[in-house]
Amino acid sequence: xxxxxxxxxxxxxxxxxxxxxxxxxxxxxxxxxxxxxxxxxxxxxxxxxxxxxxxxxxxxxxxxxxxxxxxxxxxxxxxxxxxxxxxxxxxxxxxxxxxxxxxxxxxxxxxxxxxxxxxxxxxxxxxxxxxxxxxxxxxxxxxxxxxxxxxxxxxxxxxxxxxxxxxxxxxxxxxxxxxxxxxxxxxxxxxxxxxxxxxxxxxxxxxxxxxxxxxxxxxxxxxxxxxxxxxxxxxxxxxxxxxxxxxxxxxxxxxxxxxxxxxxxxxxxxxxxxxxxxxxxxxxxxxxxxxxxxxxxxxxxxxxxxxxxxxxxxxxxxxxxxxxxxxxxxxxxxxxxxxxxxxx
Amino acid sequence: xxxxxxxxxxxxxxxxxxxxxxxxxxxxxxxxxxxxxxxxxxxxxxxxxxxxxxxxxxxxxxxxxxxxxxxxxxxxxxxxxxxxxxxxxxxxxxxxxxxxxxxxxxxxxxxxxxxxxxxxxxxxxxxxxxxxxxxxxxxxxxxxxxxxxxxxxxxxxxxxxxxxxxxxxxxxxxxxxxxxxxxxxxxxxxxxxxxxxxxxxxxxxxxxxxxxxxxxxxxxxxxxxxxxxxxxxxxxxxxxxxxxxxxxxxxxxxxxxxxxxxxxxxxxxxxxxxxxxxxxxxxxxxxxxxxxxxxxxxxxxxxxxxxxxxxxxxxxxxxxxxxxxxxxxxxxxxxxxxxxxxxx
DNA sequence: CTGAAAGCGCTTACAG
DNA sequence: CTGAAAGCGCTTACAG
Numbered sequence: 001x002x003x004x005x006x007x008x009x010x011x012x013x014x015x016x017x018x019x020x021x022x023x024x025x026x027x028x029x030x031x032x033x034x035x036x037x038x039x040x041x042x043x044x045x046x047x048x049x050x051x052x053x054x055x056x057x058x059x060x061x062x063x064x065x066x067x068x069x070x071x072x073x074x075x076x077x078x079x080x081x082x083x084x085x086x087x088x089x090x091x092x093x094x095x096x097x098x099x100x101x102x103x104x105x106x107x108x109x110x111x112x113x114x115x116x117x118x119x120x121x122x123x124x125x126x127x128x129x130x131x132x133x134x135x136x137x138x139x140x141x142x143x144x145x146x147x148x149x150x151x152x153x154x155x156x157x158x159x160x161x162x163x164x165x166x167x168x169x170x171x172x173x174x175x176x177x178x179x180x181x182x183x184x185x186x187x188x189x190x191x192x193x194x195x196x197x198x199x200x201x202x203x204x205x206x207x208x209x210x211x212x213x214x215x216x217x218x219x220x221x222x223x224x225x226x227x228x229x230x231x232x233x234x235x236x237x238x239x240x241x242x243x244x245x246x247x248x249x250x251x252x253x254x255x256x257x258x259x260x261x262x263x264x265x266x267x268x269x270x271x272x273x274x275x276x277x278x279x280x281x282x283x284x285x286x287x288x289x290x291x292x293x294x295x296x297x298x299x300x301x302x303x304x305x306x307x308x309x310x311x312x313x314x315x316x317x318x319x320x321x322x323x324x325x326x327x328x329x330x331x332x333x334x335x336x337x338x339x340x341x342x343x344x
Numbered sequence: 345x346x347x348x349x350x351x352x353x354x355x356x357x358x359x360x361x362x363x364x365x366x367x368x369x370x371x372x373x374x375x376x377x378x379x380x381x382x383x384x385x386x387x388x389x390x391x392x393x394x395x396x397x398x399x400x401x402x403x404x405x406x407x408x409x410x411x412x413x414x415x416x417x418x419x420x421x422x423x424x425x426x427x428x429x430x431x432x433x434x435x436x437x438x439x440x441x442x443x444x445x446x447x448x449x450x451x452x453x454x455x456x457x458x459x460x461x462x463x464x465x466x467x468x469x470x471x472x473x474x475x476x477x478x479x480x481x482x483x484x485x486x487x488x489x490x491x492x493x494x495x496x497x498x499x500x501x502x503x504x505x506x507x508x509x510x511x512x513x514x515x516x517x518x519x520x521x522x523x524x525x526x527x528x529x530x531x532x533x534x535x536x537x538x539x540x541x542x543x544x545x546x547x548x549x550x551x552x553x554x555x556x557x558x559x560x561x562x563x564x565x566x567x568x569x570x571x572x573x574x575x576x577x578x579x580x581x582x583x584x585x586x587x588x589x590x591x592x593x594x595x596x597x598x599x600x601x602x603x604x605x606x607x608x609x610x611x612x613x614x615x616x617x618x619x620x621x622x623x624x625x626x627x628x629x630x631x632x633x634x635x636x637x638x639x640x641x642x643x644x645x646x647x648x649x650x651x652x653x654x655x656x657x658x659x660x661x662x663x664x665x666x667x668x669x670x671x672x673x674x675x676x677x678x679x680x681x682x683x684x685x686x687x688x
Numbered sequence: 689c690t691g692a693a694a695g696c697g698c699t700t701a702c703a704g
Numbered sequence: 705c706t707g708a709a710a711g712c713g714c715t716t717a718c719a720g
Contacts, residue, residue: 014467016713027691032715040689062468063416064713066407067696074450082435083631088427095426095453104468106418107451109439123358124406124448232635265635287427288632291576291609360697371707376699384705408697411712 015056024052035060074104075312076121079131080111085258085286086301090131090153093305101313116142127151127312130160131305149315149322151308154201161311161322163304167201170297170329171208171253174281177295177331178251179216182339183279186213187224187249189238189259205255205283224249228259235262243270250340251279257286257296264292264336275338285332293335300327359400368396379404418448419656420465423475424455429602429630430645434475434497437649445657460486471495471656474504475649493659493666495652498545505655505666507648511545514641514673515552515597518625521639521675522595523560526683527623530557531568531593533582533603549599549627568593572603579606587614594684595623601630601640608636608680619682629676637679644671 020035021028026045034041034049041049052058066072075098081087091107098105106125108115110132115121119142121128128143130152140157143150151161178186188209191202206225213220223245228238235254239262242249254260260282267274274280282289285298304327311323364379365372370389378385378393385393396402410416419442425431435451442449450469452459454476459465463486465472472487474496484501487494495505522530532553535546550569557564567589572582579598583606586593598604604626611618618624626633629642651669658664 018713028713029692029715030690033690036715042689045689059466061411061713063407063410064696065715067405067411067698068713068715070696070715072407082426082439083429083432085427088432091426091451092453095451099452099464102464104464105451107435107439107449108443109436120443120446120448122403232632236635261632261635288576288605291580291605362697372697373699373708374706377706380699386705389705405697408712409699411714412697412699414699414712 014061015058017058017060019056020049020052020058023056024049072124072126073102074106074125075127075129075309075316076106076108076125077129077131078108078110078115080109082107082109085284086299087131089301090305090308093302093307094129094309097306097309097313101317103313116140119143119146122146126316129153129305129308129312130155149312151312151322153304153308156324159322161308161315162324163308163311164324164326165299165304165329166326167204167329168208168211170283170299171205171255172212173208173329173331174253174283174297175209175212177333177337178253178279178281179212179218181251181279181337183251184218184340185221185224185247185249185251186218187226187242187245187252189226189228189235189242189252189254189263191255191259192227192230202255209253228254228256228262230256230259232258232262232265235259236266237262239263239266243267243272249278251281251337253281255283257282257284257289257292257294260294260296261286261288261292264294274336277341279337279340281337289332290334295334295337296332297329298332299329303327358405359402361402361404363400364393364396364402367400368393416468416470417446418450418469419653419660420450420452420469420472421475422452422454422459422472424453426451426453430628430643431475433645434649434652437646437651438473438653441650441653441657445661447657460484463487463490466490470660473497473649473652473656474499493656495656495666497648497652500668503666505652505659506668507652507655508668508670509643509648509673510670511548511673512552512555514627514643514675515549515599516556517552517673517675518597518627518641519553519556521677521681522597522623522625523556523562525595525623525681527595528562528684529565529568529591529593529595530562531570531586531589531596533570533572533579533586533596533598533607535599535603536571536574546599553597572598572600572606574600574603576602576606576609579603580610581606583607583610587611587616593622595625595681597625599627601626601628601633601636601638604638604640604680605630605632605636608638618680621685623681623684625681633676634678639678639681640676641673642676643673647671 017028017031021031031049034046035053077094079087095105127149133155153163156162190206193202210220226238226241228234242252252263254263260280263280264274267278272278282294282296285296289296307325314320361372361375365375375393378390379397421438423431439449471493477499497507500506500508534550537546554564570582570585572578586596596607598607604624607624608618611622616622626638626640629640633640648671655667
């Protein structure tokens with residue numbers, strides 16, 4: 001097989017740093033420094049090296065580079081789902097930041113915490129981003145012993161970077177909005193609660209609701225609080241249950257938009273109208289929320305992922321300390337909330 | 345810092361293969377063979393090595409292993425979105441298979457085909473899975489020149505493995521269903537068409553519709569075919585347009601469930617009822633389709649990802665030839681389709 | 689500013 | 705069945 005020139009090398013068995021060094025008339029050490037933009041390389045030499053590298057279509061061998069330097073340029077991301085709105089958005093934010101920083105994203109989808117035992121990312125990542133925690137036991141010691149910076153979303157763990165949102169405040173806003181419209185009989189559909197896990201999301205959102213009711217002098221009716229299991233289907237079940245209460249609630253605060261979609265479905269299916277007969281507020285600002293015309297508490301999921309990635313990247317590259325940031329939420333008022341039916 | 349025994353090594357600066365060899369009283373070459381389950385190692389030696397490795401909590405250094413062997417145990421996945429149903433499901437399928445095979449999944453989210461130019465996965469993956477193609481020009485030569493097996497979803501490219509579905513047949517089924525219910529004035533909302541790209545999805549789904557109408561002896565009305573831009577919002581726009589036609593169509597075949605959700609929203613918002621006034625069929629069987637009670641053509645997105653991963657893994661590990669598989673679709677009849685209003 | 693050389697931690701023919 | 709040794713392709717003190 002003859003080649004007609006170096007112009008279009010048909011996968012010419014990847015040039016090595018030695019090839020580049022030879023072509024540029026320098027040592028491989030100099031090539032390494034020049035290509036990585038290190039100081040102490042004359043500009044003329046650097047230019048020559050870059051030219052040679054370009055001509056040879058050279059790319060550094062990641063494994064050789066990692067082996068020699070100990071840097072992997074890779075961040076492991078552990079997520080329970082890739083298909084749910086919040087996680088998908090967070091991953092988008094993470095990916096954008098890592099990509100920009102020339103880090104690779106190794107994805108581990110882990111619903112039940114197996115990854116925390118087998119640690120498949122061991123020795124191949126410079127850092128780990130936890131979009132979730134092991135569900136049974138909050139044992140993150142394996143990840144901690146990896147010896148690399150770790151960041152966690154929505155959970156504040158000693159020694160880890162984290163990004164949180166004000167779940168209490170957000171839920172309180174949602175509840176206050178319903179109160180301001182004149183509602184008194186306000187139900188709540190909760191996320192799954194994890195008693196043994198430091199995920200405070202569900203508890204915090206409940207707390208905001210309780211706090212607002214209390215501030216308004218309204219007694220809490222435990223029959224108006226139902227678990228929606230974090231899913232659309234669970235929201236449907238919870239919605240059915242709440243519609244059967246007598247007297248029926250005039251408004252429902254739902255701790256996630258996906259569950260709220262289930263609730264809305266049930267309301268419509270029961271022949272009721274939202275918001276004329278009953279108001280609904282969600283939490284998330286899911287991308288379909290506007291399609292459902294759903295009033296909701298918006299949280300910046302993508303920004304949370306991006307920020308978490310930045311925190312961990314700072315630790316990896318600058319050796320800085322773990323950082324914790326709490327992001328704001330805000331109420332998005334759409335068409336599923338209105339004053340209660342006048343008959344009540 | 346003193347250690348109180350080898351039981352709970354607090355990140356003991358990662359044992360190397362030499363440490364294991366010393367402890368087991370063999371050479372590092374034997375350790376390598378024993379741990380990888382290669383033949384030509386006596387079972388007693390293997391047991392000794394495994395014991396030593398366990399005691400030292402040894403894990404092979406991926407970069408050293410890759411450098412020496414040339415194998416990366418990593419597959420690159422390029423996807424335009426992680427948040428859309430089809431891609432999220434496909435990624436789930438891919439991840440499961442790769443995880444099972446002990447391969448890492450490096451994720452590249454790439455909406456506009458940049459990845460095909462910069463090739464960030466160069467020299468670090470054993471194979472590439474394309475859940476998308478560069479949108480401007482169908483130039484996959486960069487990926488091809490990577491010199492590793494490539495698989496593509498929904499596009500059949502020479503030299504690549506691929507997984508396809510019968511889009512023509514599926515759309516034809518959907519249209520036939522509407523015809524069987526008695527509809528004659530059947531509109532269609534199309535996916536974005538990519539004239540220069542070998543993505544046949546949109547064209548094929550249109551073809552199935554046209555074929556069924558033709559077989560039924562119905563003349564195609566170009567005013568009843570509108571582009572929905574592949575999004576919920578696009579579906580809303582397309583829906584509005586179609587509702588303004590006179591006479592109004594009695595049914596709409598929508599080429600994706602997400603667009604169909606937009607169409608359903610518009611129908612409801614126009615004060616019309618589905619399916620009493622107008623029927624709608626989607627395509628996908630999106631996870632929210634049952635919430636919308638949407639009749640649709642189901643395609644196994646997760647299985648497609650899994651199968652594509654298998655195909656490429658076969659090429660990587662067995663050196664087998666690229667494989668192409670076409671998967672079936674089936675009609676899921678729910679509540680958005682019914683006979684046309686009797687007045688018509 | 690640059691080079692020579694050690695070293696990163698494995699895998700893999702090659703002998704035996 | 706096992707060992708000695710070369711080699712994978714870089715990075716990084718260390719000299720100069």
